[in-house]
Amino acid sequence: xGNSTPTPxxxxxxxxxxxxxxxxxxxxxxxxxxxxxPMAVAFLLWYFAYVLLADYAVDFMSTKVWGNINxxxxxxxxxxxxxxxxxxxxxSYCNRKLDPIAAEIRHGIExxxxxxAGKRVGGGSK
Amino acid sequence: xxxxxxAVDVAALKDTTLLNMGIFALFVAVTMVIVLRASRxxxxxxxxxxxGRSFTxxxxxxxxxxxxxxxxxxxGITGAIAINGYDGFMYSIGFLVAWLVALLLVxxxxxxxxxxxxxxxxxxxxxxxxxxxAAAISTLAVCFFYLxxxxxxxxxxxxxxxxxxxxxxQALVIxxxxxxxxxxxxxxxMKGTTWVQIIKAILLIAGAAVMTLWVLxxxxxxxxxxxxxxxxTSNNPNVLxxxxxxxxxxxxxxxxxxxxxxxxxxxxxxxxxxxxxYTVPTAKEARKSVVWSIWLxxxxxLFTLVLGYGAxxxxxADTIKAAPGGVNSAAPLxxxxxxxxxxxxxxxxxxxxxxxxxxxxLTITAAASFAHDIYASVIAKGKADADTEVKVARRTVVVxxxxxxxxGIFANGQNVAFLVALAFAVxxxxxxPTIIYSLFWRRFTTQGAVWSMYGGLASAIILIVLSPVVxxxxxxxxxxxxxxxxxxxxxxxxxxPLAFLLGWxxxxxxxxxxxxxxxxxxxxxxxxxxxxxxxxxx
Numbered sequence: 204x205g206n207s208t209p210t211p212x213x214x215x216x217x218x219x220x221x222x223x224x225x226x227x228x229x230x231x232x233x234x235x236x237x238x239x240x241p242m243a244v245a246f247l248l249w250y251f252a253y254v255l256l257a258d259y260a261v262d263f264m265s266t267k268v269w270g271n272i273n274x275x276x277x278x279x280x281x282x283x284x285x286x287x288x289x290x291x292x293x294x295s296y297c298n299r300k301l302d303p304i305a306a307e308i309r310h311g312i313e314x315x316x317x318x319x320a321g322k323r324v325g326g327g328s329k
Numbered sequence: 330x331x332x333x334x335x336a337v338d339v340a341a342l343k344d345t346t347l348l349n350m351g352i353f354a355l356f357v358a359v360t361m362v363i364v365l366r367a368s369r370x371x372x373x374x375x376x377x378x379x380x381g382r383s384f385t386x387x388x389x390x391x392x393x394x395x396x397x398x399x400x401x402x403x404x405g406i407t408g409a410i411a412i413n414g415y416d417g418f419m420y421s422i423g424f425l426v427a428w429l430v431a432l433l434l435v436x437x438x439x440x441x442x443x444x445x446x447x448x449x450x451x452x453x454x455x456x457x458x459x460x461x462x463a464a465a466i467s468t469l470a471v472c473f474f475y476l477x478x479x480x481x482x483x484x485x486x487x488x489x490x491x492x493x494x495x496x497x498x499q500a501l502v503i504x505x506x507x508x509x510x511x512x513x514x515x516x517x518x519m520k521g522t523t524w525v526q527i528i529k530a531i532l533l534i535a536g537a538a539v540m541t542l543w544v545l546x547x548x549x550x551x552x553x554x555x556x557x558x559x560x561x562t563s564n565n566p567n568v569l570x571x572x573x574x575x576x577x578x579x580x581x582x583x584x585x586x587x588x589x590x591x592x593x594x595x596x597x598x599x600x601x602x603x604x605x606x607y608t609v610p611t612a613k614e615a616r617k618s619v620v621w622s623i624w625l626x627x628x629x630x631l632f633t634l635v636l637g638y639g640a641x642x643x644x645x646a647d648t649i650k651a652a653p654g655g656v657n658s659a660a661p662l663x664x665x666x667x668x669x670x671x672x673x674x675x676x677x678x679x680x681x682x683x684x685x686x687x688x689x690x691l692t693i694t695a696a697a698s699f700a701h702d703i704y705a706s707v708i709a710k711g712k713a714d715a716d717t718e719v720k721v722a723r724r725t726v727v728v729x730x731x732x733x734x735x736x737g738i739f740a741n742g743q744n745v746a747f748l749v750a751l752a753f754a755v756x757x758x759x760x761x762p763t764i765i766y767s768l769f770w771r772r773f774t775t776q777g778a779v780w781s782m783y784g785g786l787a788s789a790i791i792l793i794v795l796s797p798v799v800x801x802x803x804x805x806x807x808x809x810x811x812x813x814x815x816x817x818x819x820x821x822x823x824x825x826p827l828a829f830l831l832g833w834x835x836x837x838x839x840x841x842x843x844x845x846x847x848x849x850x851x852x853x854x855x856x857x858x859x860x861x862x863x864x865x866x867x
Contacts, residue, residue: 214860219850231856236769239433247593250426254589257419257571258582265570270553271560275415275571282422283627289429290623297616309859 217312218319231304238296246289253278345670345677346492352678357509360528360682364513364521374715377518377722378445378697379607384523386614390621392523393605395530397424397596397622398629399687400482400657400680401749403533406630407663408656410637412646414559414568416575416585417637421630423589427596428626430761432619435597438768438855440606440615446694447603448702451763454847455775458707463782465702467759468600470786471752472695475601476729478748479688480507480737482657486684489654489661490677500738506681507734510688514696514726519608522689529686532679534625536664537632540676543667544639555635558642568641584817588750591821595753598760601694612858639663688733696725747798750819751789758785758824762832768855770836774843777836785828792820 222228257264257275264275311317371377384392402424409417443449448464480503487502488494513521548555560566567573575585596602606615640649640659643666652658664676700722705713713721762781766773792815793799799806801813817823854860 214854217853217859219853220846222853223849228853228856232852235856243430243433246426246429250423250593251586251589253422254419254586257415258575258585261570261572261576265567270551271556271569272553273569276418276556276569279415279418279422282426283631286426286429286623286627290432290620293433294616294620302613305857308853309857312853312857312859 214312216315216319217317219317222308222312222317225308227304228308231301231308234300234304238293238300242289242293246285249285250282253282345665345673346490348670348674349490349677352674353681356528356532356678356682360513360525363524363528364517367520367524368517371518371520374445374701374719376520377719378604378693378701380519380523382608382610383520384608384614386609386617387621388527389523389605389609389614389618391530391625392526392608393602393618393622394534394625394629395526395528395686396601396605396690397626398530398533398683399479399749400486400683401478402629403537403633403683404486404657404660404680406633407636407640408649408659409574410634411640411644411649411659412656413574414563414638414641415571416573418634419571419575419585420588420592421633423592424596425623425627425630427593428619428623430594431597431602432616432623434768435603435764436606436615436619437612437858439603439764440609440612441855441858441861442768442851443607445604445607445701446698447600447760447764448698448706451767451778454767454843454851455773455778460775460778460782461702461706463779464760464763465698467755467782467786468698468702469695470759470790471600471756472691472698472729474748474752474755475599476688476691476695476733477736477740478752479684479691480733481740481748483684483737484741486654486657486680489652489658490680494653496741499741503737503741504734506685507688507730507737510685510692510733511727511730513685513689514693514730515723519604519693522686522693523605523608525682525689526686529679529682530625532675533683534629534632536672536676536679537629537636540639540660540664540667540672541632541635544635544643544663547639547643552635555638555642559638562642562645568638580816583822584819587817587819587822590825591750591754591757591819594761594821594825595755595757598756598764599752600698600756600760601690604694604697605690612861636660636663643667692726692729692733695729696722699725747793747818751793754793754819754821754824755786755789757821758789758828759783760785761825762829766832766836767851771848771852772836773832774836774839774841776839776841777832777834780835781828781832784831785824788824788827789820792817792824796820 256278264273264278266274268274268277375381406417406421409420439450442453447468448461451464452460483503483506484499487499491502493499493502513525517524544555548558556569559568575581606618609615609618637659640663644659644662649656649659649662652662661673661676661680665673700718704721705711705718759782762785763778766777766781795813795815796818797805797813797816798818799813801811802808
């Protein structure tokens with residue numbers, strides 16, 4: 204290890220616009236955004252709903268549910284639970300839906316499948 | 330058999346000074362040996378700034394937790410819960426939830442598109458000079474505010490933990506801590522800094538876990554009885570309900586919203602956190618880092634809930650407020666109550682190690698940004714070789730270290746608690762919009778980036794200057810003057826939307842379009858990791 208910055212860059216000769224236009228890359232992009240955007244919006248809304256309740260619905264949050272445990276504490280602890288759950292969900296989504304396609308595209312580029320014409324590394328035509 | 334002393338004798342704390350210092354000296358000795366061993370093959374810029382990208386996701390995740398759980402989190406949140414009850418707990422939730430922004434939107438994409446600094450990513454497909462300079466300035470600003478807050482907090486910690494209350498003595502200890510930090514960063518670079526953070530995180534979380542189990546054991550592992558005891562000692566049932574601190578007025582409620590916004594959106598844009606993602610070899614390891622840090626940080630904040638209410642129940646808010654160090658003394662006093670001088674010594678040493686580790690992380694980030702973004706790219710116009718760049722970085726470390734020591738000595742005793750919140754607000758306003766736009770918005774241009782970064786930075790700082798934390802109130806920095814036209818002590822609720830708006834406006838008004846192929850390259854690299862991963866053999 205020590206120096207794992209790949210030099211020379213294996214992707215230097217690739218035509219990225221061509222890669223970007225492929226159906227496979229568009230699928231990766233769509234799957235990625237289709238997960239992270241709604242999820243980010245959802246947890247931000249849930250967090251700010253919680254803060255608003257704690258700010259403006261003090262009586263509701265102070266309602267005792269069990270012993271000295273009140274609604275506010277349960278909702279606060281539930282924020283922890285949702286944070287852990289979203290983390291786990293994202294990791295499993297990546298493993299199943301994103302990483303395999305990303306690796307395929309990456310290997311394609313590294314295998315010079317998308318090289319610009321005339322810039323092919325190791326090509327003797329120029 | 331658990332002994333339960335009737336009260337905490339604060340005067341007895343002074344007798345433990347030597348023990349505290351001894352345990353801290355042991356920590357320094359052990360980490361120094363590890364740093365020396367780890368830094369033997371620090372040769373290239375990637376070694377110095379990014380630890381040769383040789384850490385695993387779990388190691389880096391632990392280091393991130395070590396970096397993030399600053400003295401302000403550990404002592405501050407425990408104290409806030411002990412005194413203000415539920416509102417202190419709410420504070421910790423913002424710090425945790427924020428990591429989802431880093432996990433979902435930033436960490437992996439950033440790891441795939443940059444090399445050493447935040448500016449690498451932001452300037453990837455925009456015009457190098459203006460964007461790099463703006464990103465470096467906001468990096469330095471965030472690091473400076475954060476650094477000053479840590480160093481200034483050291484003074485109150487010293488008076489509490491070492492029993493040194495005179496100004497000269499405290500200045501001497503701040504100098505020693507600062508000098509140690511400079512040594513770690515100079516010798517060890519990112520590798521050394523990371524190891525200090527890993528060791529500190531393990532000690533901190535282990536110490537907090539022991540204390541948490543201890544407190545729970547006293548109450549028969551029944552959270553409800555612990556809460557009941559906290560109510561009984563404080564004689565105030567409202568410690569369990571929201572609003573004790575932030576619910577006083579309509580302004581303070583709005584202020585909490587503003588703080589929450591800054592915490593949640595600022596974390597994923599803190600330059601010293603972002604830089605940690607470059608110390609791992611792949612995006613997958615970067616993802617694993619965030620997962621680890623979310624678990625560790627979440628677990629730790631659950632501990633602080635028990636510790637805070639435990640301190641409220643067993644030590645009592647009045648004793649805490651009267652002790653040297655005030656609110657910050659809740660955790661150390663609870664340690665003393667539970668485990669006597671030995672546990673107090675351990676927790677004190679961990680608190681010092683915390684300052685050391687966090688300050689080291691900030692210093693190397695600021696130095697890397699200066700050497701890599703300003704010196705190599707702007708002053709030397711990309712012609713500096715890596716050796717010169719690292720040499721500049723090392724010199725910058727010394728300069729920043731000396732500035733941190735002086736800042737710590739002169740800000741000692743000042744009310745600078747707002748500086749951490751300001752650092753988050755500046756990061757969320759100046760950095761996050763540009764990070765998000767450049768990763769996800771194809772049309773985004775240089776003008777948008779520059780407007781957003783300078784606009785976010787300036788509005789956050791100006792609003793703070795015009796707020797009650799600087800003037801117009803009894804607790805202000807300048808209590809005599811009164812130019813506080815902005816009512817909130819956290820600027821986030823205004824400056825963050827403003828920076829997003831400026832980024833959009835600057836882009837749509839920009840007649841120059843950016844390079845299409847660079848945009849394609851950034852998008853493909855960010856999602857696939859090509860070129861940033863180790864290539865497979867063909």
